[in-house]
Amino acid sequence: MFRRSIYKSPAQLRSMVEPGLITAAALDEVRTLVRPGITTGELDAAASRVITGRGAESNFQLVRGYRHTTCISVNDQVVHGIPGERVLQPGDIVSIDCGAQYQGWNGDSAITIVVPDAAQPELVARREELSRVTEGSMWAGIAAMATATHIGQLGDAIQTYIEAQGPSSVSGDAYGILREYVGHGIGRKMHEAPSVFNYRTPDAGAEIRPGLVLAIEPMVTAGGEATFVEDDDWTVTTVDGSDGSHWEHSIARHEAGIWVLTAADGGAAGLAPFGVVPVPIP
Template identity: 65%
Template sequence: MVFRRSIYKSPAQLRLMVEPGLATAASLDAVAAAIEPGVSTLTLDALAERAIVERGARPNFTLEQGYDHTICASVNDDVVHGIPGDRLLVPGDIVSIDSGAILNGWNGDAARTFVLPDPARRDVFDERLTLSEVTEQSLWRGIARLVTARHLNEVGEAIEDYIVSQGDYGILTDYVGHGIGRSMHEAPPVFNYRVSAKGPEVKPGLVVAIEPMVVLGDPETYVRDDGWTVATEDGSAAAHWEHSVAVHADGIWVLTAADGGAAGLAPFGITPVPIP
């Protein structure tokens, strides 16, 4: 007989996911404070690692076989899984930073996109900044839908509807969100677009990492020779935003936001509730 682990966590397990979520958020805060032209992605990696360790956690990306860094740093036409290195960032770069932490066997996972100001190419900067803002807002619409959704795949509907309403953007379909808990990547998949299936029921104990990946051009991608970095085939710029979110008996809580998602959810009239 095969026993399958439930995708739903107990209240006690949800409480154990709070600290790794906060450690993940701290690592991205450290990146946000330091990212600027002239800084290498490897420097950002070290700062993220320090922030995680200072909270008593460990980077969980290093637990992935063959990956040796705390963050993924994806620049311009790299969408996800970019490897930090000596490359120095320059004005106008759009940089997606994905990070995660593990503490007491429980995981956090989140991503943010940064656009470095470029007065010499204001049009490029504005276009990329709008791309990042559309991607971030689509994430918050997906999170907000969890409050009323009966089934998980309604999240993808909310994300796609918003992105389509904002312009001619490409939504990656080969890479989606996921459940998270004892493992960084668990069932169920979390789509960023409409699918025919309803998905699992949204009820207390569900914890998912929602992560839309959006590009300025065609969503077709390939993996670079390093075996990790996913880049757009047409060379168009990309953005990636992600949060780990818990559904509990009293509401929802964004585990990888220091305020539980209060600022992001306020425009929707939603107040996140701390996990009791």
């Protein structure tokens, strides 16, 4: 049986730059709109306008049975939340996952935002810390991709970063890492081989070498790791009701280094604390 290589040519890597930037632009637009009183459906519509306005299409809508441009998950919903009539409230923690397909190539990225709430500073602080830890673990995994030889090292870097944060300094709770939902390869399809685990495994995984493009996406909770899928058959929610956070970027490894396709600066700001300088795809 024919299997497509998980490694892209230099020309194919260059073709993935624009869909990554379009994805980033959609999330940048949504970020500016998050506030109390706005609905998740309105945020979804804003992302759609950016993607179609740049001549691309939502790759989420290419997933069978899904008709939205984004997944928007609130509070104890970790991933795959369906946008609609839900109104954001002060203090909500909101994860927004988005992707674009342009000329047959894909980008995929996610961010987490805490809605401001001056009346609940402790709640906001706890949720902002969860988001910060999740985002930091993502960047730890991305930074590892610059020197790692196998994908398993990325999961180790992500878990090590989370463990180094210890229990939440605000709530005292330990952080949980979702086990059933992981990162993936990306290219002609939004979800390709190989899987990218956000935790240590005994399997070294596929070799990391030039041409590999991965979507690294830790999903972290402020409590237990157990989740269930709600009655809509999509939304993944924590069993214990703890908050969730989801961050994601698509990253290319090439001959000269790594480049974060879904960041306008190639990942420079996020990688700086790890001493890694991204290199544009030649």
